[in-house]
Amino acid sequence: MTEDSVVFSELCKLFGGRMVTNAPLAHLTSSQVGGPADGLISVQTVDELVEVAWQLYKIQVPFLVLGGGSNVLVSDAGFRGVVIHNMARDVHFDMNSHPPTAWAASGANFGLLARKAVAKDLTGLEWAAGIPGSVGGAVIGNAGAHGSEMANNLILAEILHLFKGIEANNVTADSPKREEWPVNRFDFNYRSSNLKRKSKVKKNELLQNQTLQPEYIVLSALIRLEKGEKETIRRKLMEFSAYRQQTQPPGASMGSMFKNPPGDHAGRLIEAAGLKGMRVGQAEISKIHANFFINLGGATASEIWELIQLVNERVEDRFGIKLDLEIELIGDWIT
Numbered sequence: 311m312t313e314d315s316v317v318f319s320e321l322c323k324l325f326g327g328r329m330v331t332n333a334p335l336a337h338l339t340s341s342q343v344g345g346p347a348d349g350l351i352s353v354q355t356v357d358e359l360v361e362v363a364w365q366l367y368k369i370q371v372p373f374l375v376l377g378g379g380s381n382v383l384v385s386d387a388g389f390r391g392v393v394i395h396n397m398a399r400d401v402h403f404d405m406n407s408h409p410p411t412a413w414a415a416s417g418a419n420f421g422l423l424a425r426k427a428v429a430k431d432l433t434g435l436e437w438a439a440g441i442p443g444s445v446g447g448a449v450i451g452n453a454g455a456h457g458s459e460m461a462n463n464l465i466l467a468e469i470l471h472l473f474k475g476i477e478a479n480n481v482t483a484d485s486p487k488r489e490e491w492p493v494n495r496f497d498f499n500y501r502s503s504n505l506k507r508k509s510k511v512k513k514n515e516l517l518q519n520q521t522l523q524p525e526y527i528v529l530s531a532l533i534r535l536e537k538g539e540k541e542t543i544r545r546k547l548m549e550f551s552a553y554r555q556q557t558q559p560p561g562a563s564m565g566s567m568f569k570n571p572p573g574d575h576a577g578r579l580i581e582a583a584g585l586k587g588m589r590v591g592q593a594e595i596s597k598i599h600a601n602f603f604i605n606l607g608g609a610t611a612s613e614i615w616e617l618i619q620l621v622n623e624r625v626e627d628r629f630g631i632k633l634d635l636e637i638e639l640i641g642d643w644i645t
């Protein structure tokens with residue numbers, strides 16, 4: 311989308327000062343890497359998220375939703391379209407329901423939600439306290455740690471679902487609907503949901519002239535908790551955070567770069583392939599945990615991409631295992 315295009319001027323007309331143009335994305339990601347988006351719109355509430363997405367669906371502009379930016383690698387060229395930065399962060403606890411629950415807008419920080427639950431002597435979410443992303447990102451990717459995952463806690467999530475090709479007055483139009491999905495509808499598995507799988511298929515099969523827009527947006531989530539014993543909950547939280555501190559490197563990263571293959575660990579394979587500590591420019595495969603790629607300061611997405619390719623080649627050569635990326639690539643990539 312160029313600044314003199316019709317679509318761009320329509321966007322400016324619709325959103326005016328609400329949209330930042332040619333907006334840097336690096337500071338919205340945990341790796342601090344990546345180029346600009348054509349447009350960036352921040353939303354503060356679920357209704358605002360719905361309203362902005364509606365407008366973008368209508369004018370058929372490519373867009374995506376960014377939560378904590380902790381599971382994405384944005385290309386150096388950035389994203390041609392609009393990024394909705396999800397800052398809808400409301401959280402409510404219901405202590406009297408059976409079981410007690412937390413309702414969270416999808417832009418709420420998942421780790422913070424877990425720590426708020428602990429402060430209310432509610433147990434069940436301690437495992438999530440160190441996860442830096444949003445609740446929406448955690449639903450899409452079935453975030454997990456310490457043997458638990460979103461699938462175990464989620465009761466339901468509200469989704470904005472774009473139905474394709476609804477007939478209205480003989481015109482085929484796309485129409486988004488708000489729906490409540492119970493946990494089983496997400497068909498969760500290891501670091502994945504059917505929403506994530508469908509979006510991957512769609513990106514791979516995008517036809518010419520088709521616009522890259524999410525078919526599903528997570529709006530909010532209702533999470534199951536339990537009343538617990540204050541000291542036990544706090545001890546668990548401290549054990550988990552001590553474990554994280556011992557095993558995970560500090561610094562700007564995306565967390566685990568690759569999924570663990572069945573019966574093994576991506577970090578172990580990368581280390582055994584002799585790549586721990588390998589650097590390209592300012593990007594480094596961590597010396598502490600080989601599945602973490604660190605931006606030492608000023609790294610580019612291309613440098614991180616070189617490391618990804620190196621790992622893919624070496625691990626496949628040595629062990630015959632094709633590692634699968636856990637993170638998502640945003641923008642233009644030749645893969």
Ligand SMILES: Cc1cc2nc3c(=O)[nH]c(=O)nc-3n(C[C@H](O)[C@H](O)[C@H](O)COP(=O)(O)OP(=O)(O)OC[C@H]3O[C@@H](n4cnc5c(N)ncnc54)[C@H](O)[C@@H]3O)c2cc1C
Pocket residue numbers: 340374375376377378379380381382396416417440441442443444445446447448449450451452453454455524526527528529563564565566638
């Ligand atoms: C230091 C560190 C530690 C980590 N530890 C863990 C861990 O223990 N376990 C774990 O599972 N992960 C971990 N991660 C990875 C990451 O935090 C999780 O995957 C997190 O759930 C991603 O959420 P996010 O909001 O940052 O997603 P983003 O990176 O913002 O987005 C990821 C994808 O989800 C889409 N998306 C985001 N929000 C929505 C929405 N509301 N609706 C539709 N699509 C959406 C985006 O378009 C993108 O495709 C870690 C990352 C870091 C940096």
